[in-house]
Amino acid sequence: MTLLLAAAGVLGVSASGPLIAATLAGGSVTALAIAFWRNALAAVVMAAPVAVREPAQFRRLGRREFMWSAIAGVALAFHFVCFILSLTLTSVAAATALVCLQSGWIAVFSLVRGRKLPATVVVGLGLSFAGVLAITGLDLGGGSRDAALGDVLAVGGGILAALYTMAGGQARRTMSTGTYTAICYGVCAAVVAILAAVTGQRLAGFEPIGWVGILAITVAAQLIGHTAFNHLVATLSPLVVSMIILLEIPGAAILAAVFLHEVLPGGIYGGLAAILAGLAVVVLGQRRSRREPRSQPELGAD
Template sequence: MDEKAPEAGRGVDLTLLGVAIAGVSFSAPLIAATAAPALAIAFWRNAMAVGVLSPVALWRHRGELRRMGRRALGLSALAGLVLAAHFGMWLPSLNMTSVATSTALCTTTPIWTTLILRLRGHRPPRLVWGGTALAVVGVLILTGIDLSTDSRALVGDALALGAGLAAAVYMLLGSEVRRTATTTAYTFVCYTTTAVALLCACLVSGSALAGYDGETWLKIAALTVAAQLLGHSLLNRVVRGLGPSTTSTAILLETPGAALIAGLWLGQTPPAAAYPALLVILGGLALVILSDRRR
């Protein structure tokens, strides 16, 4: 069952959720426009975020970090590893299967979230199941899905599906830790772990970590601010009040959001399905939020 927020704070959380979705929607367009290996981009967005958070976390929150306890620290580090796994599975899948299929399978996150909550003994209401299904249908309206029998494509499909599961676990772990830890303390430990794990992945895969031009570094910095600090950090901020079901369902808005941003910024004409897909996803999200308010 999702954690309820006081009515006054709920409006703030929903506003911050909107900002977070706008932030993560810049992720795909910025990655597409950045001339650097995708895995290296994932490393740098986390490493730069740690650099920004470090002065605040190590100065203002150093007492909290000391008091977090083994369980909270362990879950925060585990969330970081799971986030690294999400990047490590989803990014390669884009080169192994179609982008549409990869996106569709990766956005199964709210389905995994609801299933895991059910396995943990929670009983999500029918509106949650219905809203989640409707939101996923909205993504499929935009991306479509074209499953292939080619062995390489099947591996890519499996990686994308695994990335969706990893995102759900990451969201649920964050929801658990945020019951007792501040957003700053949690994200500092989480992003640090993610950065270390992705650094190892880059070294093993031979992904170039340097030698980029100034424009590339500027785009990586923009990605860090938009998708990591405003996107992921605000998602971790609001998951405590809105709960994992609402938060993970809202993330589906990233897909049409990215399409619209790519159209405005990169000159890529948004597909005609982007607007109806956006409405369908919003309808599904509204059902999930309504279900939470009724409890």
């Protein structure tokens, strides 16, 4: 079940970059509208079954659950703002690669919090990041100021994605997937709506093809992709989940090649193998550490 959810999540988020780029290219849909509708619609879809079958779940939530869900929602909102704007300035490959490096930022946050990284984590991260470099070929910035700004925004999106994943890991300790995602996506949509009002970006009045793009992004990237990972973060560490998300990089490139007829990067297969090898090293290392006495808590947990 875990492998199926991970595969569904990777396929869902892999479609995000190409779908967003194609929708924005239409010219009628604004960046914040995509972020707003994918979260607002997903919040309703995730909240409805809980409200009908077990509405008491929402009433039982305490301050801790609301706090972590709200933190995750705010981080997710600004993550989307950074990522979607980066797609208008730099290439889909560069933006996707940089925003997916959240596993590295989770490791950095753990170091800042005084946690020693196990050797397996360091080796696994190194292998996976080498795979990312093999796929992107260090083709960042694109030689223009706009592309460089897009890369910076994508890096910021990766940092915010790490915060979103870590906060979600805390919330999911005591919350169901449906309850957590309904609140998180709802908070995210509210924050984006405020940002749209402040910046003057419209959230409606688009051409039919624009709404089709928004719906496709909502179903593939939000309901399938993000929700699958929000389910997994209850049983896997935030670091492992964020490393699985690295597979979005080759996934997006393959989907773009199949549906948009883009040329696959030369190092995609070697890069994919390196990312999978790095993920395997981290997962096996964490399983071994759980069987051994340890003085340090597991990476990504309190």
